[in-house]
Amino acid sequence: MSDDELIWRIAGGSGDGIDSTSQNFAKALMRSGLDIFTHRHYPSRIRGGHTYVEIRAADHEVQSRGDGYNFLLSLGDSFARNPQEDAYYGNEEIKPLSENLDELREGGIIVYDEGLISEEDVDAIDLEERAEENNWHVFPMDLRGLAREHGREVMRNTAGVGVTAALLDMDLEHIEDLMSDAMGGDILESNLEILHEAYETTREEYEFEHDLRAPEGTHETEQALLSGSNAIAYGAIDGGCRFIAGYPMTPWTDVFTILSQNFPDMGGVSEQVEDEIAAAALAVGASHAGVKAMSGSSGGGFALMSEPLGLAEMTETPLVLVESMRAGPSTGMPTKPEQSDLEFVLYTSQGDSSRVVFAPGTIEEAYEQTRLAFDIAWEYQIPTIIIYDQKLSGENTNVDVEFFDREPEPGLGSTLTEEELKEAAHDASGKFERFGYDDNERNVSKRSLPGQKGGRYLATGNEHSPVGHIEEDSDNRVFQMTRRLEKLDSIREELDEDHPSNQTYFGDETADYGVITWGSSQGAVVEAVSRLNEAGHSVKGISVSDMMPFPETEMTEFLESVDEAMVVEMNGTGQFRGLIQKELGRFGEKLTSLLKYNGNPFEPAEVVEGYEVNVAEEDREPTAQVRIEPAAGD
Amino acid sequence: MSAFNAIGEEREIDRDEFTPGVEPQPTWCPGCGDFGVLKSLKQALPEVGKTPEEVLTVTGIGCSGKLSSYLDTYGFHTIHGRSLPVARAAKLANPELEVIAAGGDGDGYGIGGNHWIHTARENHDMTYIVFNNEIFGLTKGQTSPTSPKGHKSKTQPSGSAKTPLRPLSMSLNAGASYVARTAAVNPNQAKEIIKEAIEHDGFAHVDFLTQCPTWNKDARQYVPYIDVQESDDYDFDITDRREAAEMMHETEDVLNEGTVLTGRYYVDEDRPSYQEEKSAVGELPDEPLVERYFDDDAEWERSYDLLDRHK
Numbered sequence: 001m002s003d004d005e006l007i008w009r010i011a012g013g014s015g016d017g018i019d020s021t022s023q024n025f026a027k028a029l030m031r032s033g034l035d036i037f038t039h040r041h042y043p044s045r046i047r048g049g050h051t052y053v054e055i056r057a058a059d060h061e062v063q064s065r066g067d068g069y070n071f072l073l074s075l076g077d078s079f080a081r082n083p084q085e086d087a088y089y090g091n092e093e094i095k096p097l098s099e100n101l102d103e104l105r106e107g108g109i110i111v112y113d114e115g116l117i118s119e120e121d122v123d124a125i126d127l128e129e130r131a132e133e134n135n136w137h138v139f140p141m142d143l144r145g146l147a148r149e150h151g152r153e154v155m156r157n158t159a160g161v162g163v164t165a166a167l168l169d170m171d172l173e174h175i176e177d178l179m180s181d182a183m184g185g186d187i188l189e190s191n192l193e194i195l196h197e198a199y200e201t202t203r204e205e206y207e208f209e210h211d212l213r214a215p216e217g218t219h220e221t222e223q224a225l226l227s228g229s230n231a232i233a234y235g236a237i238d239g240g241c242r243f244i245a246g247y248p249m250t251p252w253t254d255v256f257t258i259l260s261q262n263f264p265d266m267g268g269v270s271e272q273v274e275d276e277i278a279a280a281a282l283a284v285g286a287s288h289a290g291v292k293a294m295s296g297s298s299g300g301g302f303a304l305m306s307e308p309l310g311l312a313e314m315t316e317t318p319l320v321l322v323e324s325m326r327a328g329p330s331t332g333m334p335t336k337p338e339q340s341d342l343e344f345v346l347y348t349s350q351g352d353s354s355r356v357v358f359a360p361g362t363i364e365e366a367y368e369q370t371r372l373a374f375d376i377a378w379e380y381q382i383p384t385i386i387i388y389d390q391k392l393s394g395e396n397t398n399v400d401v402e403f404f405d406r407e408p409e410p411g412l413g414s415t416l417t418e419e420e421l422k423e424a425a426h427d428a429s430g431k432f433e434r435f436g437y438d439d440n441e442r443n444v445s446k447r448s449l450p451g452q453k454g455g456r457y458l459a460t461g462n463e464h465s466p467v468g469h470i471e472e473d474s475d476n477r478v479f480q481m482t483r484r485l486e487k488l489d490s491i492r493e494e495l496d497e498d499h500p501s502n503q504t505y506f507g508d509e510t511a512d513y514g515v516i517t518w519g520s521s522q523g524a525v526v527e528a529v530s531r532l533n534e535a536g537h538s539v540k541g542i543s544v545s546d547m548m549p550f551p552e553t554e555m556t557e558f559l560e561s562v563d564e565a566m567v568v569e570m571n572g573t574g575q576f577r578g579l580i581q582k583e584l585g586r587f588g589e590k591l592t593s594l595l596k597y598n599g600n601p602f603e604p605a606e607v608v609e610g611y612e613v614n615v616a617e618e619d620r621e622p623t624a625q626v627r628i629e630p631a632a633g634d
Numbered sequence: 635m636s637a638f639n640a641i642g643e644e645r646e647i648d649r650d651e652f653t654p655g656v657e658p659q660p661t662w663c664p665g666c667g668d669f670g671v672l673k674s675l676k677q678a679l680p681e682v683g684k685t686p687e688e689v690l691t692v693t694g695i696g697c698s699g700k701l702s703s704y705l706d707t708y709g710f711h712t713i714h715g716r717s718l719p720v721a722r723a724a725k726l727a728n729p730e731l732e733v734i735a736a737g738g739d740g741d742g743y744g745i746g747g748n749h750w751i752h753t754a755r756e757n758h759d760m761t762y763i764v765f766n767n768e769i770f771g772l773t774k775g776q777t778s779p780t781s782p783k784g785h786k787s788k789t790q791p792s793g794s795a796k797t798p799l800r801p802l803s804m805s806l807n808a809g810a811s812y813v814a815r816t817a818a819v820n821p822n823q824a825k826e827i828i829k830e831a832i833e834h835d836g837f838a839h840v841d842f843l844t845q846c847p848t849w850n851k852d853a854r855q856y857v858p859y860i861d862v863q864e865s866d867d868y869d870f871d872i873t874d875r876r877e878a879a880e881m882m883h884e885t886e887d888v889l890n891e892g893t894v895l896t897g898r899y900y901v902d903e904d905r906p907s908y909q910e911e912k913s914a915v916g917e918l919p920d921e922p923l924v925e926r927y928f929d930d931d932a933e934w935e936r937s938y939d940l941l942d943r944h945k
């Protein structure tokens with residue numbers, strides 16, 4: 001826990017405009033030279049229910065939430081009292097204050113809107129007493145009154161930002177610039193007035209006894225603040241994708257929305273359709289006709305995509321799907337992250353599965369691996385799935401703008417032109433041998449597109465002959481099936497040889513204890529491993545993105561190099577640990593699991609504690625809501 | 635220059651071109667109505683000037699789904715009930731393709747019903763042929779959504795307690811801009827209706843009565859049939875929704891009593907197709923989207939140019 005960082009939490013009702021306020025404040029901090037990581041916590045309702053966004057800002061790279069936080073701006077819940085349903089809601093206005101106190105660090109700052117949250121309510125939660133115990137600095141401010149006086153009540157968020165800036169001794173310049181970008185006219189005037197008024201009042205009214213100040217930092221290069229959903233959408237754009245079909249479902253909707261908003265200006269097509277079966281089937285149809293196409297959903301919607309996914313495998317239709325996991329089973333907890341759809345995504349649909357699955361762990365990886373997904377899908381004519389979750393979807397971090405400065409890759413991979421089709425194999429009647437027996441370099445048989453001269457064939461979900469006719473001959477079956485399955489070996493080879501590894505390594509290379517994780521848990525685990533090493537332990541870590549084809553060599557090397565390893569993942573059954581054992585057929589005795597499925601992502605301290613309980617064999621249960629699964633045979 | 639030169643090719647077209655030269659031979663049972671659909675397509679396509687390689691035939695699963703094997707065009711034999719979403723995306727990707735979707739009554743009106751309603755509603759520019767044999771053929775004779783009430787099958791041993799679905803009425807209400815019914819036993823009418831459906835700009839739905847002598851023995855062979863346009867007993871305006879709706883309703887009612895009415899039921903030439911509507915709001919490019927992937931001079935937008943909003 002370091003205090004050279006600011007972890008600012010803005011809490012209110014889910015309707016109080018917390019998202020946009022926090023987005024702008026995060027950008028202001030980024031522009032001031034700090035590295036940023038944001039975490040969004042929200043209930044699955046538009047109004048009613050409390051939400052917060054946490055911004056972690058430091059002069060060094062931040063890859064995850066911190067442990068707890070040190071600045072609370074509690075707006076109170078202005079939607080708590082529904083005039084029609086007074087009795088139903090009761091008094092919830094104070095919840096964005098009362099519910100956030102447990103994780104506030106010692107010495108932290110509390111600002112709350114005393115214009116909304118009443119004194120009696122504050123007394124009732126013993127705030128004064130608790131503040132004393134924890135050495136918190138409490139600043140009640142009439143944000144609502146301030147906003148009303150100079151503008152409108154909804155501008156109280158701006159007042160809150162003004163108070164924050166005053167307490168942290170921040171320059172208002174970046175905040176003002178961002179406001180001027182976002183609004184104009186009277187609205188801008190009022191907001192600026194409120195910002196300054198709040199800033200000045202705070203400085204006049206209070207004597208500062210707190211130590212916390214905004215950290216100072218600089219960036220060498222220009223930065224952009226992006227979410228995982230942005231990164232996936234941008235990877236798709238640069239990968240040449242111009243067709244998306246979908247049906248809304250949290251949290252996948254973000255990617256769908258971003259592309260739907262951008263495609264019209266890029267000559268692309270977005271279709272919101274009747275259900276997810278249709279969504280995936282449309283992506284298959286568009287891809288069949290020659291467009292780089294994608295679809296996606298979250299667990300429940302992805303379940304409906306099972307059969308079209310299998311159709312794409314069988315017909316060797318290139319396809320990219322994204323699956324944004326949330327806590328299951330069934331409707332589960334729609335806005336909470338979990339990594340529990342891994343097995344489902346790897347194997348759903350009838351028959352032996354043959355697909356590629358990547359689980360990016362950071363914003364950069366989300367972009368890279370989505371691009372790669374399009375390359376591979378079109379080169380190898382295979383569905384490629386990006387599996388991520390509500391956590392990666394919504395968290396924002398700063399990325400070097402230069403990172404995105406590269407050429408797009410719209411190529412259609414192993415697709416023939418009409419010219420090339422003239423040279424290709426045809427049967428006696430002139431049908432193109434789309435699934436021919438020869439010339440299948442890297443197990444790929446090149447394809448034609450409807451409308452091309454000389455490319456006529458049948459695509460079918462039935463087993464089929466070279467020209468695509470339904471065919472149950474056993475020799476043909478074995479040939480076609482083997483070739484389709486062995487595409488995965490070719491892809492593994494290509495990934496090992498021609499690309500930098502998708503796996504991320506960290507910690508002490510010489511350690512004989514390993515921590516393994518995958519996907520969006522990466523950031524917290526990287527930070528935990530670094531803390532463990534700083535504390536004198538010797539630990540190395542790997543975060544895996546290649547779920548299928550499995551990175552057998554890399555994983556074997558890692559596991560051979562350690563005596564024991566703990567697999568950290570957000571689910572209740574250790575799905576990735578199971579995958580390691582299935583794929584490698586050994587190491588069961590080396591692997592323990594650290595599991596969490598309470599709806600919140602891992603915090604670094606929980607991983608540190610997991611290690612301590614596990615390795616130092618401290619005779620205690622972990623304090624957090626995590627679970628340790630011992631190694632096989634233990 | 636187009637990368638798809640089979641499209642719009644002007645030449646003599648022989649109907650034999652639509653018959654696979656080597657294999658396969660149709661495996662439908664003797665006397666099956668599905669032959670009638672195949673035949674009418676083979677006749678209609680050359681007559682409307684379509685070559686095999688500018689047509690994409692997308693089918694579902696069932697005896698009917700085999701159509702794409704026996705009609706020698708580009709084909710996509712998809713999964714049960716999903717021909718329409720695959721077909722309409724192919725059309726959006728390349729609007730110059732002639733897209734024909736086809737499948738059974740179980741496939742289209744049952745498991746794929748949701749897609750049918752929405753494809754009609756959106757008025758996608760394509761032809762949809764439903765082989766309506768009032769039975770599940772391929773799975774050996776179970777009751778289908780159009781089986782008459784009281785129909786006995788292995789899965790409804792005491793006779794179906796369900797009223798059959800009304801394909802024509804539903805299509806009209808959902809938004810189809812061309813709705814017709816024809817029958818395998820009436821090849822001349824079938825060919826003409828298929829031609830009209832192909833040439834129609836919008837969602838053209840043809841409910842094609844195809845007798846299944848193997849599993850639907852008790853059912854009518856759809857003879858004698860009556861063409862509502864030719865018979866003096868019926869007089870209605872196919873461009874008038876209300877009159878069309880009434881005629882459809884009656885047609886669906888009397889089928890179960892043994893009277894087979896066929897013909898054109900509804901035509902709306904004025905309703906823009908979905909492709910036109912989507913272009914009008916600026917969400918469909920003017921050039922076929924696929925062409926761009928073959929255009930070496932195409933400028934591809936990149937995410938780098940979108941970053942201002944994130945700074």
Ligand SMILES: Cc1ncc(C[n+]2csc(CCOP(=O)(O)OP(=O)(O)O)c2C)c(N)n1
Pocket residue numbers: 695696697698699714737738739740741742765767769770771772773778
């Ligand atoms: C998802 C799914 N469910 C069930 C089946 C089995 N099945 C294949 S065809 C069919 C029904 C066929 O009836 P219909 O669509 O009317 O076609 P027909 O054979 O009569 O032409 C069924 C239930 C399947 N292939 N896929």
Ligand code: SF4
Pocket residue numbers: 661662663665666667668697698767771772845846847848849
């Ligand atoms: S089972 Fe019926 S529908 Fe199927 S091929 Fe035979 S006659 Fe035709």
Ligand SMILES: [Mg+2]
Pocket residue numbers: 696738739740765766767768769770771778
């Ligand atoms: Mg049928």
